[in-house]
Amino acid sequence: MTTSFPHLPWVRTFEACARHRSFARAADELGLTPAAVGQHIRHLEAQLGFALFKRMARGIALTPIGRDYAPIVTGLLDDFAAGTVALFGIHSGRTITLRCVASFASLRLPRILHRFAQAYPGVSVQVQTPVWSDDADATHVDLEVRYGSGLWPDYDAIALSEGISYPLCPPGNAMVGDTSTALYALARQAPIHILGMENLWRKLAVQLGWPEQEMQAGITVDTSAIALELVAAGAGSAIIDAQLCHLHLERGLVVHPGGIALRHEQRHYICIPRTSHITRPEVLVLRDWIRAQTDQR
Known part of the structure; x- marks a missing residue:
């Protein structure tokens, strides 16, 4: 059995309503009246045979099937746009x-x-x-x-990224003996902290089984870029997101000891x-x- 594809303007209207969670804001974006937007949605729901939105006193909300349908529609429109670019290029x-x-x-x-x-x-x-x-x-x-x-x-x-960070040390600090123990000694001497990520040293300590002691105050900065430069300058050790340290590692400006990695949610x-x-x-x-x-x- 062949199912007819929904009318494209109705699909675009649904995508805008789902994204904005508002018929009025979708109407502003599409250059339509709120009444026309509501009509598009009603036509689409009638063709599909399911309610896509709950109409409430203070706005709208996607129904369970509407929530499932929204990413499908967004993906189709994105693929359509990408295919158009691939075939016709981007205007200068x-x-x-x-x-x-x-x-x-x-x-x-x-x-x-x-x-x-x-x-x-x-x-x-x-x-x-x-x-x-x-x-x-x-x-x-x-x-x-x-x-x-x-x-x-x-x-x-x-x-x-996968949410992985590396402990990094200055290149002049050779890891003698057990890597974890040597890294602990370096981190205790001069830890570099990044605002918003101060708990990474504590998480690494738990992962590696370090003694339960407070880290030294060290230097605190507000970006990973500054922390990397401090490590490269020999000012201490820092834990840096793996996405950000490739260039410094390639150039030998910092050292990643023992392949140690810390997984986290950020x-x-x-x-x-x-x-x-x-x-x-x-x-x-x-x-x-x-x-x-x-x-x-």
């Missing part, structure tokens, strides 16, 4: 605004954007680098690289704001480019 003169945590921007993004510019010379990328990601001044941002749990209600977030994510207009094809191309490049290291 387009600008993508990318907001990115500072350490990722300085340590990972240069290589990624250099290769992207070579592949898509007609697309401009404007990079913003707040130290801490929040929603302040986030208007008109097309894409964002964040670090954290991935639980941001106004963003669709895709993980770029990681980098590539995010698209749910409150944005329908995602432009070039934004999806850059998102997928960043994902692919971080997979390649």
Whole structure:
């Protein structure tokens, strides 16, 4: 039996309503009246034979089947946009605004954007680098690289890393004897802490079975990039996200002793704001480019 595909404008309207959780905001984005949006949704629900939204006094909410349908629709529209770009290319003169945590921007993004510019010379990328990601001044941002749990209600977030960090030491500190014991001695002497991630040393101590003693105060900084430079300068040891230390390791500026790794829940994510207009094809191309490049290291 052949099932007719839902009318594409109805599908686009559903995607916007699901993303905004509002008929009114979806109407603003699509250039329709709220009544027209409601009509599209009713037609789609009638064709599918299921209610996709619960209508409530103060807005709408996806039904269970609506929640299951939303990522399918989003994926189809993303694939459609990506296929269009692959076949017809990206028009010159387009600008993508990318907001990115500072350490990722300085340590990972240069290589990624250099290769992207070579592949898509007609697309401009404007990079913003707040130290801490929040929603302040986030208007008109097309894409964002964040670090954290991935639980941001106004963003669709895709993980770029596995949540692994490495303890790193200055290259002049040779590991004599047992690696864990030698690292403990170095960490006790001059630990470098990163704001928001001060508990990583404690987690590593538990993982390696170190004695239950408080770490020394050491130096505290607000970005992994500064922590890396301090390690390279011989100021102490730090625990750095694996995504950020490849270049320093390649150049021999820091040492990763014994292959020790610490797993945790914090990681980098590539995010698209749910409150944005329908995602432009070039934004999806850059998102997928960043994902692919971080997979390649």
